Amino acid sequence: MGLPQDDIELLLQFKDPATKERAFTAILKKYQEKLYWHIRRMVVEHEDANDVLQNMFVKAWKGLENFREDSQLYTWLYRIATNESLTFLEKQKKRSTFSMSDEESGLSNKIKADTNFDGNKLEWKLQLAVQKLPEKQKAVFNLRYFEEMPYAQISTVLETSEGALKASYHHAVKKIEHYILNN
Secondary structure, eight states: OOOOHHHHHHHHHHHSTTTHHHHHHHHHHHHHHHHHHHHHHHHOSHHHHHHHHHHHHHHHHHHGGGOOSSSOHHHHHHHHHHHHHHHHHHHHHHHOOSOHHHHHHHHHHHHHHSTTOOTTSHHHHHHHHHHTSOHHHHHHHIIIIISOOOHHHHHHHHTOOHHHHHHHHHHHHHHHHHHHHHO
16 A cells, blocks of 8 residues: 555655655645544544644654655554643643543533533434543544544554454444433
C-alpha cells in the first residue's frame, strides 16, 4: 500500500528547505479538518480540540523529517492525533479532583450544554454514550465508526493487534447499545 502521489510530492517538498514550510502548510490543509473532528470526538470541547490539534501539528512538524513512509501519512498523523488526545485526557484526569464518574458527567454536561443538543435525538445519545467509554475504547470506536477506518489501519494508528481492536470495538458497541436503550 504505497503513499498517494500527492503525499509523495508533499514529502519531497518538505525535505527541501526552500519549500518545507509551503509543503507543511499543504499537509495541514489536506488533513486538518478530518484530524480536528477525530480529536473533537475524543476531547469534546472546541477549544480543547484546537489545543490538541496544535500540539499534534507541532509534533508532526518535528517528526516529519524522520517519517519512514512505511505507513500512510494519514495513518501516521492519526496516530499522533490519537496519542495527543489520550495524553490530554490523562492530564485532565490527573488535574481533576473529581472521581471518574464526575469526569464523565462533566463531559456529558458539556455535550448537553451545546445549543444544538436535543436529548431525544439518537445522535446525541450516541455522543453521550461514547463519552462514557474508556479512552482506548473511545479511540477505537471513533476510528472505526466515524472514520470508517479498516482494522489494519487502526492497528497501525493505535499500535495494537487487530484481534484486540475487534474485541475492544465489540465491547464499545455493547456498552453504547446498553446506554442508548436504557437512557
